[in-house]
Amino acid sequence: MMKEKTTDKAFRELMKEKAAVIDEMLAGYIFHPACDEQELIAEAMRYSLLAGGKRLRPILMQETYRMFGGSGTQFIEPFMAAMEMIHTYSLVHDDLPAMDNDEYRRGRRTTWAVYGDDMGILTGDALLNAAYETALSVLEVCETPEQYRRVSRALGVLAANAGVRGMIGGQVADMAAEKQKEPLTGQQINYIYWNKTGALIEASMIIGAVLAGATLSHQEDISLCAMDIGMAFQIQDDILDIVGDSAELGKSVGSDAANGKQTYVTAHGLEQAGAEVERLSNEAIGILQKLPGDHGFLETLVRYLIHRRS
Ligand code: GRG
Numbered sequence: 001m002m003k004e005k006t007t008d009k010a011f012r013e014l015m016k017e018k019a020a021v022i023d024e025m026l027a028g029y030i031f032h033p034a035c036d037e038q039e040l041i042a043e044a045m046r047y048s049l050l051a052g053g054k055r056l057r058p059i060l061m062q063e064t065y066r067m068f069g070g071s072g073t074q075f076i077e078p079f080m081a082a083m084e085m086i087h088t089y090s091l092v093h094d095d096l097p098a099m100d101n102d103e104y105r106r107g108r109r110t111t112w113a114v115y116g117d118d119m120g121i122l123t124g125d126a127l128l129n130a131a132y133e134t135a136l137s138v139l140e141v142c143e144t145p146e147q148y149r150r151v152s153r154a155l156g157v158l159a160a161n162a163g164v165r166g167m168i169g170g171q172v173a174d175m176a177a178e179k180q181k182e183p184l185t186g187q188q189i190n191y192i193y194w195n196k197t198g199a200l201i202e203a204s205m206i207i208g209a210v211l212a213g214a215t216l217s218h219q220e221d222i223s224l225c226a227m228d229i230g231m232a233f234q235i236q237d238d239i240l241d242i243v244g245d246s247a248e249l250g251k252s253v254g255s256d257a258a259n260g261k262q263t264y265v266t267a268h269g270l271e272q273a274g275a276e277v278e279r280l281s282n283e284a285i286g287i288l289q290k291l292p293g294d295h296g297f298l299e300t301l302v303r304y305l306i307h308r309r310s
Contacts, residue, residue: 011304019055022080026050029081029134031126044115044123045130049088051106052250054310057083057204060229063301064208064222067293074141075211078134079154083204085131086162089124090200094171096120100255107250132159146213154207161203170195177262184262190231193264197237198230205229218291225287232280233305235273238263240309242270249310281306 026049033042058080065076095102095110096117103113112120135158142148160166174192177184184192205226209219240249241256242265256263265273281302288295288302 008304008307011300015054015059015301015304018059019053022055022058022084023050023052025077026081026084029078029085029130031130040115040119041122041126044111044119045126047114048092048111048123049085049127051108053084053088053106055084056233056305057087057200059301060201060226060298061204061208063298064205065212066208067291067295067298068209068212068214068218069293070208070212075138075147075151076208078138079158079207079211082131082135082158083200083207085127085134086158086167087200089127089131090167090171092120092124092127099175100259102252102255104246105251128162150211150213154210157203157206157210161199161206166195166199166203170197170199178259180262183267189264189267193231193234194227197234198227201230201233202226221287221291225284228280228284228287229302229305232277232284232302235264235277235280236305236308238265239270239273239277244309277306 030049031038031042031045033039061080061083062076070076091105092111094100095105096112098117103110110120111123115123135155138151138154139148142151162168164172170192173188174196177188177192202223205222206219209222214222238256241253241263244253246253255261256266264276268276284302285299288299
């Protein structure tokens with residue numbers, strides 16, 4: 001086995017440290033029950049949201065914000081928290097028996113497996129609403145028309161990319177594709193991956209760019225870069241569902257095969273899938289390198305994602 005490079009290990013440690021800081025930040029945004037009746041939903045929300053996870057989307061948002069010169073926390077932090085709440089709700093719903101029927105996620109039993117299907121649905125719904133409540137709170141700190149303009153656009157990106165023109169749209173196409181007997185076309189795979197997985201990654205990076213005041217042209221570059229990252233991330237997810245280790249991943253493996261699901265890997269094979277992850281990641285890095293600011297961290301993050309095992 002190849003000896004792990006120290007730099008990979010050091011970067012993995014850095015990601016863990018960043019995730020720990022985000023965990024602490026998220027704990028500050030979690031819903032606190034105001035009466036006995038709210039105890040159960042508050043507990044289920046906390047169980048789902050504060051369960052670990054890589055916190056990749058808030059990290060991408062924060063680093064893109066920094067790259068374009070954004071500073072301070074009052075604008076970016078609530079959006080980072082909102083993004084992780086939306087991502088977590090999507091996982092909570094995706095694990096439900098009516099969807100992927102998974103019982104293991106983020107190293108523990110899934111929300112529905114602990115609290116029941118009904119509470120699984122309601123916990124996802126509650127996290128989604130809490131996400132908008134959290135992101136909307138940024139309007140309270142806006143003072144100038146420019147700040148209002150940036151925050152309004154960020155709110156629009158969050159809502160659009162999480163919805164039918166983004167993640168939900170991708171999930172619907174994915175579910176329809178599961179019923180399809182004929183092989184998926186390249187166009188179908190692109191649509192599903194860009195939307196189901198890519199949309200939140202794109203929103204994370206665009207929101208970071210918008211809040212920092214990036215130009216429209218730079219926002220377009222970030223969008224292309226994020227689409228590459230999202231696609232590469234989902235293909236790697238498919239690869240790990242076959243070759244990954246359940247304990248290392250903290251979630252069930254082999255569920256695609258068990259569900260007879262068509263993926264990029266079933267269409268092209270493991271080797272080509274790995275090569276495509278590499279190609280897309282290099283393309284994303286090429287875009288980053290043309291952008292102003294210090295993109296060193298994001299570049300290393302993209303390289304790290306190609307070789308991720310969890
Ligand atoms: C609205 C009923 C209803 C359902 C929503 C939209 C949706 C269901 C699910 C989203 C689709 C989804 C789960 C896409 C997969 C994206 C993906 C690879 C998730 C795993 O992300 P990681 O690896 O997870 O970043 P951690 O746990 O590290 O945060």
